[in-house]
Amino acid sequence: DYPPFAMTGYSQGGYVVSTSLDIPSGAAWEAFADNESNFEICWQGDGSTYSTATGLHIGGESTTVSGTPYLGDWIQMEFLHEIYLSYVGILPMVTYGIERMPGVAIFAGSHDAITWALIHSITKNDHTAGNYSNYILNSVKGYKYVRIIWNELTTAGSTNSYRSRAAAQEIKFYGHRENDLVRLPDPTN
Numbered sequence: 001d002y003p004p005f006a007m008t009g010y011s012q013g014g015y016v017v018s019t020s021l022d023i024p025s026g027a028a029w030e031a032f033a034d035n036e037s038n039f040e041i042c043w044q045g046d047g048s049t050y051s052t053a054t055g056l057h058i059g060g061e062s063t064t065v066s067g068t069p070y071l072g073d074w075i076q077m078e079f080l081h082e083i084y085l086s087y088v089g090i091l092p093m094v095t096y097g098i099e100r101m102p103g104v105a106i107f108a109g110s111h112d113a114i115t116w117a118l119i120h121s122i123t124k125n126d127h128t129a130g131n132y133s134n135y136i137l138n139s140v141k142g143y144k145y146v147r148i149i150w151n152e153l154t155t156a157g158s159t160n161s162y163r164s165r166a167a168a169q170e171i172k173f174y175g176h177r178e179n180d181l182v183r184l185p186d187p188t189n
Contacts, residue, residue: 002083002173006034014080020061020073028075031171049164055103055153063149065108066118072106072151073166078113082142082178085109085119089132090148091170098127100167104152107135109143116147125154132172142178 003015007029010017019028050057062069088107092098103125108116120137127133150166 007032016078076147085175103154106149110145
């Protein structure tokens, strides 16, 4: 589980959280606080949002990943070491349910936070309120930075104003550090 502790701010122990834009009601680092406090990532006031009817992202910032630009709000973790990701768990918000979960998401990795490589992209609309949605990544490279881009919100649930923002209650990264070895017992010694 990375980071291996509950975050209490944006930068702690070599781990740094950032996002496309925080809103006052929930700081991005709270997604890694292990206390299930509310957290949202979204733009406010610049016309960028998600369609409440389709879940598609409208306007705003894009991230170029492996040569392809993707629109969408994002959250990013800078790790202390390069990490090979096995999977990521995202818990829907308790307050707003699954409407703000990713329907289409891009998981991107970088060594410098400038050039992004595609780790995995997902389409998942079968989220369950109160349960983590786990995304198997099995990255073949280690990355210092990992960004999750909410390209489209889930089509499950209602089509109300709650679907206008990307959000999560908790996010957990699972994997191993680059050059970590697992040593098994040697039966002859």
